Amino acid sequence: MMIGMKQGSNDERHRAVFDIAGRKVGGEHFTVIAGPCTVESRDQILTSADAMLTAGATMFRGGAYKPRTSPYSFQGLGQEGLRLLAEAKERTGLPIVTELMDVRDVEAVCEVADVIQVGARNMQNYTLLSEIGRSGTPAILKRGLSATLEELVMAAEYILKEGNEKVLLCERGIRTYEPAYRFTLDLMAVPVLKEMTHLPIIVDPSHAAGRRDLVPSLSLAAAAVGADGIIVEVHPEPDEAICDGPQQLRLEDFPAYLEQVERVAQAAGKQLSAAAV
Ligand code: PEP
Numbered sequence: 001m002m003i004g005m006k007q008g009s010n011d012e013r014h015r016a017v018f019d020i021a022g023r024k025v026g027g028e029h030f031t032v033i034a035g036p037c038t039v040e041s042r043d044q045i046l047t048s049a050d051a052m053l054t055a056g057a058t059m060f061r062g063g064a065y066k067p068r069t070s071p072y073s074f075q076g077l078g079q080e081g082l083r084l085l086a087e088a089k090e091r092t093g094l095p096i097v098t099e100l101m102d103v104r105d106v107e108a109v110c111e112v113a114d115v116i117q118v119g120a121r122n123m124q125n126y127t128l129l130s131e132i133g134r135s136g137t138p139a140i141l142k143r144g145l146s147a148t149l150e151e152l153v154m155a156a157e158y159i160l161k162e163g164n165e166k167v168l169l170c171e172r173g174i175r176t177y178e179p180a181y182r183f184t185l186d187l188m189a190v191p192v193l194k195e196m197t198h199l200p201i202i203v204d205p206s207h208a209a210g211r212r213d214l215v216p217s218l219s220l221a222a223a224a225v226g227a228d229g230i231i232v233e234v235h236p237e238p239d240e241a242i243c244d245g246p247q248q249l250r251l252e253d254f255p256a257y258l259e260q261v262e263r264v265a266q267a268a269g270k271q272l273s274a275a276a277v
């Protein structure tokens with residue numbers, strides 16, 4: 001039996017709702033996960049986390065381990081990055097979302113992460129998925145660059161099969177023949193995945209677009225099509241960012257952006273999941 005495929009339905013009242021660090025995820029709850037692409041410094045992380053808390057984001061994101069296209073690019077601060085995320089969590093109370101790339105880091109990442117992110121490039125790293133399943137820590141599974149929805153759902157099964165029920169699926173853009181933007185955001189995946197599985201579906205407009213100016217409209221579209229949340233990149237100084245600078249929203253623009261997203265989510269029948277319950 002496919003664990004993730006039970007109760008698939010577009011009716012929000014019949015979908016899975018998880019409690020993650022006191023936040024409700026899925027169903028009639030809209031989750032906004034925001035923060036920089038990568039952990040760069042103490043100041044950058046604490047400034048960002050404070051701003052996300054004030055604006056009303058649900059969770060805070062930041063990568064300590066980064067899957068970079070070039071092995072010569074910055075690979076993340078590693079352990080030091082995890083330590084800074086722990087400090088941000090202690091200070092703001094925001095749950096932490098951070099990427100795990102290597103099974104050898106599972107314990108260290110689980111100590112800090114309320115949600116483990118599996119990057120698009122690791123969607124079919126089955127030993128990593130099984131290990132995350134055994135860890136019991138909730139996970140966001142990002143769709144691979146050229147993965148079908150069926151492949152995404154089957155990859156989620158590797159986590160679910162180990163008894164870890166808290167898996168969120170994430171559409172982050174796929175590779176198509178269109179070169180005018182970084183990836184093609186497949187928003188049709190949201191309602192179709194909802195027919196295939198009961199799991200919450202979130203959208204990453206930042207990595208799909210690769211450009212800040214496209215992020216607000218893609219986010220509104222994601223909320224309108226019924227996504228259960230958004231994971232979006234925000235940075236205090238995007239022009240100085242070590243990676244993904246051009247796509248990261250500016251901190252000062254985030255409150256107005258979030259207000260708009262919240263309005264559309266409400267129109268789609270969802271409430272922003274912010275305050276701890
Ligand atoms: C990220 O979230 O910073 C990231 C690298 O995403 P993806 O795996 O979707 O490219």
Ligand code: MN
Nearest residue numbers: 037233243244
């Ligand atoms: Mn990024």
